[in-house]
Amino acid sequence: MLALILLLAAGTLAGCDEPSQDVMFEGGTYAGKPDTPAWQSETFNGSRETWEQEIKKRSALQSEYTRLKGGG
Amino acid sequence: MKRRALFLTAWLGLSSILGGASMTGVAANSAANHQSDMQVMRQTEQPQNNAPVWRRYAPDGNIPPRQPGARAGVLIQASGETWRQIRNGPVTLIGGLLLILVPIVIAVFYALNGPLKLHGQPSGRLVQRFTYWERIIHWSTAITFVVLAVTGVLMFFGRYVLIPIIGYTGFSWFAALSKNVHNIVGPLFIFCVACMFVMFARENLWRRIDWEWVKKAPQVLTGKGHAPSGKYNAAEKGWFWGGVALLGLVVGISGLILDFPNFAQTRETMQIANIVHGVGALLFIAASLGHIYMGTIGTEGAYEAMRTGKVDETWAKEHHALWLDEVKS
Amino acid sequence: MARMKFLCDAERCIECNGCVTACKNEHEVPWGINRRRVVTVNDGQEGAEKSMSVACMHCSDAPCMAVCPVDCFYKTDDGVVLHDKDLCIGCGYCFYACPFGAPQFPASNASTPGGKSSDWFGARGKMDKCTFCAGGPEENGSDAEFEKYGRNRFVRRQIAGCVQKCVRPKHCSVVTATCSQIYIASAYWFAAKARKCGAGAPPMASLITMSARRSNSREADACVDSATCRGYVGGLR
Structure with missing residues (x-):
């Protein structure tokens, strides 16, 4: 009984730590x-790639250098 | 190797930025001028190098605010990280340990010793120990304390203990309820503690005879002996002064600072108040477990004393002989 | 994997507050909340006046996330730190912990036009902060999402509003890094975390390596390296 309580206590305390903040992945x-x-x-x-391309393109459009060259 | 190279590059570039300490008042002004002079010099030597400017961005450096808001001019508030590390580190760990170990110690003590029983036969004659108002005050304090303890512990440890069981939404509901209950019951508890202090302080003044109790404490606590004491024994007085009065004051003041953020307290004040409140409350709860144990299953007849206000003469004679003499005379 | 970070080049920021206005307008945030703000140092001193736009820095080791009692924060695949307002209880711990003052709470209900005086003990509702224009856990682009978290621009193939509206973009105010790189959001981000490494350690460097180690990916290491080489770290060259 006492062992059980101690085990439970140890388990509960083990949980009292800062949980990892890494983004969770399962199978990629x-x-x-x-x-x-x-x-x-x-x-x-x-399609993740398409979205990333889009965002990248948008970011690139922010460049003043491209704008001055008349690129966008 | 790569990491070392990176380390050096970054260090060379950046140690200069973070080297500056934060400054305030007049010193800050002259320092600011100094910095801007430095910056103008730096710009001619090394165009685009901003190190002297960014020195003012060191943690907690005050920048004259352009937008409304008490702390709009603080770019980095460094004490938050310290607060997080203290709160999530030792306070959580040691506090959790305390809340688990104290009940275990009490359970083991109970298993080994059992309750403190009366040695003599109950006389059947009852003595008034607590007045009606004393009981009202005691139980109001007790109930508000338990409510605050439960809601507080729920909010502090619930993330680790309850979320895995009842899930995020379920726990959020409990936490929101706890927070509001805690906020409202808190001031009530402070009021109760103040009343209790006024009502119980005189009888709790330390007397020389109490050292007798302290010396014989092991025998008294294991039921092997008795020590004469007044209305309250040394342990009860310890709980009153250390617990109710001192911890009550500490937890109460820090609690009010947290409960009423309407007086433009800074984050730093709130962080300190939060740590003080947490540590004080955890100690308070741990100590209260001892008091609750002695007042209920730990001592035969103690619970009835606070419940009905009356005790048997034998009980009074065995636990509080001097008080019985006073009452009788 | 893309990593989203804000990077503000103080060399080019002219303190127009365009990003602040754009953010406020885009998300229609309540009274008393500015998700983004501009801080100016050495005001009016030629050659030394610098401004910097600050909002949530979407920390790798986010203090808000660590202290939230209901664990309402989460991090997306892109490294954006978001929170769930349905779970938030408005305790304000994230506000204590955040180095940048990013989490904010609506002004007292009573003081807002048409607001109810129903707040108890200075309780000020649910926390609000920058979402990188990535919305929240509600359905993408839904009214519910807009109401709670502001516009989800990501889903409309747009970049963050502040970035878009910056009048001196690229190498200027707020830049989003979406390529497979971490742009180390300027020096001050790490300054606050310096204590973790002990007093003796040069704070920034240890923090960068720490952050790379923490994110536990070789990619992060490489990105930190490239960011350092490019001199992005700390806005120094």
Whole structure:
């Protein structure tokens, strides 16, 4: 009985640590708290690469150098 | 090797930024001018090198705010990290340990010794020990204390203990309830403690005779002997002064600082108050477990004393002989 | 894997507060909340005046996440720190812990136009902070999401509002790094975490290596390296 209590106590205390903040992955896919990523929509059809390309392109459009050259 | 190279590069570049300490008042002004002079010099020597400017961005450096808000001019508030490490580290660990070990120690003590029983036969004659108002105050304090303890522990340890069991949504509901109950019952508890202090302080003044009890404490606690004491024995007085009065004051003041953030307290004040409140409350709870044990299953007849206000003469004679003499005379 | 970080180049920030306005407008955040702010040092001193735009820095080792009693924070695949307002109990611990003052709470209900005086003991509702324009756990682009977390620009193939509206973009105010790189968000981010490494250690360097070690990926290591070489760290060159 005492051993059981001590075991339980040890277990509970072991939990009192800062949990890891690393993004959780299981088998290569995101397994954290539920949230639909931006690419899971009709626009991107679940293609992460497409979305990343889009965002990258948008970021590039912010460049003043490209703007001055008349690039965008 | 790579990491070492990185380390050096970054160190050379950045140690200068973080070297500066935060300054305040007049010193800060002259220092600021000094820094801007430094910056102008630096710009001519090494264009684009901002190190002198960023020295002011060192943690907790005050920058004149352009936007409204008490602390809008603070770019980095460094004490938050310290607070986090103290709270999530020793306070959680030692506090958790305390809340687990104290009940175990009490359980083991109970298993070994059993309750303190009356040695003589109950006389059947009852003596008034606590007045009606004393009992009202005691139980109001006790109930508010238990409510605060339960809600507080729930909020502090629930993340580790309850979320794995009842899930995020379920626990969030409990936590929200706990937070609001804790906020409202808190001031009530402070009021009760104040009343209790006024009502019980005189009888709890330390007397020379109490040292007798302290010396014989092991025998008294294991039921092998008795020591004469007044209305309250040394342990009860310890609980009153150390627990109710001192911890009550500490937890009460820090609690009010946290409960009413309407007086422009800074984050730093709140962080300190939070740690003080947490440590004080955990000690308070641990100590209260001892008091609750002695007042209920630990001592025969103790619970009835506070419940009905009356004790048997034999009980009074064995536990509080001097008080019985006073009452009788 | 993309990693989202804000990087503000104080060399080019002109303190126009465009990012602040854009953010406020985009998300229609309540009274009393500015998810982004601009801090200026050495105001009016030629050659020394610098400004910097600050919001949630989406920390790798986020203090808000560590202290939240209901564990309402989460980190997306892109390294964006988000929170769930349904779980938030408004205790304010994230506000104590955050080095940048990012988590904010609505002004007292009573003081807002049309607000109810229903707040108890200075309770000020649920925490609000920068979402990197990535919304929240609600359905992407839904009204519920907009109401709680502001516009989800990611889903509309847009970058963060502050970045988009910056008048001196690229190498200027707020830049999003979305390529497979971590842009180390300027020096001050790490300054606050310096204590962890002990007094003797040069704070920044140990923190960078620590952060790389913490994220436990070779990629992070490489990114930190490249960011250092490019002189992004600390806005120094």
